[in-house]
Amino acid sequence: MTSEVGTDIRKAAGILRDGGLVAFATETVYGLGGNALDVNAVARIFEAKARPKFDPLIVHIHDTSQVSELVQTVSVPATDLMERFWPGPLTLVMPKQNVVPDLVTAGLPSVALRMPAHPMAMELIEQAGVPVAAPSANPFGCLSPTRVEHVADQLGNHIDYILDGGACPIGVESTVVGFPDGSPVLLRPGGLPLEEIEAAIGPVQQIAKGEVSDNPSETIEATPQISPGLLSRHYAPNTPLITRDEELEIDVSKLRVGLLTFKSGNDVIGFTAVEVLSEQGNLVEAATNFFVALRKLDNLSLDLILADRFPEYGLGRALNDRLHRAAKKR
Numbered sequence: 462m463t464s465e466v467g468t469d470i471r472k473a474a475g476i477l478r479d480g481g482l483v484a485f486a487t488e489t490v491y492g493l494g495g496n497a498l499d500v501n502a503v504a505r506i507f508e509a510k511a512r513p514k515f516d517p518l519i520v521h522i523h524d525t526s527q528v529s530e531l532v533q534t535v536s537v538p539a540t541d542l543m544e545r546f547w548p549g550p551l552t553l554v555m556p557k558q559n560v561v562p563d564l565v566t567a568g569l570p571s572v573a574l575r576m577p578a579h580p581m582a583m584e585l586i587e588q589a590g591v592p593v594a595a596p597s598a599n600p601f602g603c604l605s606p607t608r609v610e611h612v613a614d615q616l617g618n619h620i621d622y623i624l625d626g627g628a629c630p631i632g633v634e635s636t637v638v639g640f641p642d643g644s645p646v647l648l649r650p651g652g653l654p655l656e657e658i659e660a661a662i663g664p665v666q667q668i669a670k671g672e673v674s675d676n677p678s679e680t681i682e683a684t685p686q687i688s689p690g691l692l693s694r695h696y697a698p699n700t701p702l703i704t705r706d707e708e709l710e711i712d713v714s715k716l717r718v719g720l721l722t723f724k725s726g727n728d729v730i731g732f733t734a735v736e737v738l739s740e741q742g743n744l745v746e747a748a749t750n751f752f753v754a755l756r757k758l759d760n761l762s763l764d765l766i767l768a769d770r771f772p773e774y775g776l777g778r779a780l781n782d783r784l785h786r787a788a789k790k791r
């Protein structure tokens with residue numbers, strides 16, 4: 462059985478209210494949504510994605526009036542960030558109310574909240590009348606879906622309805638910020654650049670920085686306790702992927718090697734296939750194309766995908782983070 466794909470928001474909202482699962486477009490990637498307050502619906506999300514229960518879900522809302530229902534206290538920096546960046550690709554982790562099932566938060570006392578900046582997602586959540594728990598609409602650990610066909614291909618028979626909202630404009634997941642000791646900590650780089658957050662609220666601690674470091678000893682081991690799910694291999698194609706700077710002695714002409722590269726002008730000789738993410742080297746455009754391009758290369762039965770790193774600023778931070786995890790050994 463394959464899922465129905467359409468644009469009927471009313472129908473999709475009804476399915477969510479009745480405990481069903483709906484995939485929907487957001488500005489970051491497609492989400493697989495269920496009623497966040499219905500533990501059975503939430504359990505179905507984990508099952509559909511084969512997602513480990515230690516990896517908590519982000520709860521999506523359409524109005525800040527829903528925050529007090531889900532969160533105990535909102536700190537000053539969190540309030541500032543909501544006012545400045547919601548709706549948008551920013552997830553905030555805050556102390557949860559009892560009404561949020563432990564399954565949503567993987568037993569943590571905090572819940573991750575986001576208000577997506579996508580008209581269909583907003584309308585869906587409003588009509589459903591419930592907060593919507595939604596991880597990306599893909600099997601756990603695989604490439605994130607940024608087009609409706611990615612969802613249909615990968616999860617098609619596990620979902621009650623797929624709401625077609627077109628291509629996701631940002632193309633990488635939300636930035637996640639928590640406040641474990643009161644001050645802001647970047648838990649995952651994402652669609653909202655760190656620079657913009659720091660311009661709004663001042664310095665943000667970068668606990669996830671070790672994730673993109675070339676030196677494994679710099680990885681901050683506290684990360685799993687604060688934000689489980691961040692250290693796992695993730696966002697990964699089936700084809701082995703390495704970044705160009707960790708290239709071993711590989712003769713690309715003897716193997717079928719695909720290249721994922723940021724902009725034109727990088728060395729592309731000898732590759733079986735080349736995906737240039739942004740001719741002019743624009744990080745916003747590169748992010749939009751990132752998962753689509755990686756998917757294309759992954760579908761070519763290549764021996765290897767070689768990826769060029771991005772500059773470590775703006776959306777480049779999120780893209781390097783995704784590359785780093787895609788390159789982790791199984």
Ligand code: AMP
Pocket residue numbers: 516517518519554566569571572573595596597634637639648649687688689690691
């Ligand atoms: P995604 O897999 O894109 O849905 O992103 C969810 C990620 O957000 C998880 O893997 C966690 O790293 C983080 N997250 C979600 N909820 C929490 C929470 N309650 N506390 C800390 N991090 C969280």
Ligand code: MG
Pocket residue numbers: 596597605
């Ligand atoms: Mg995901």
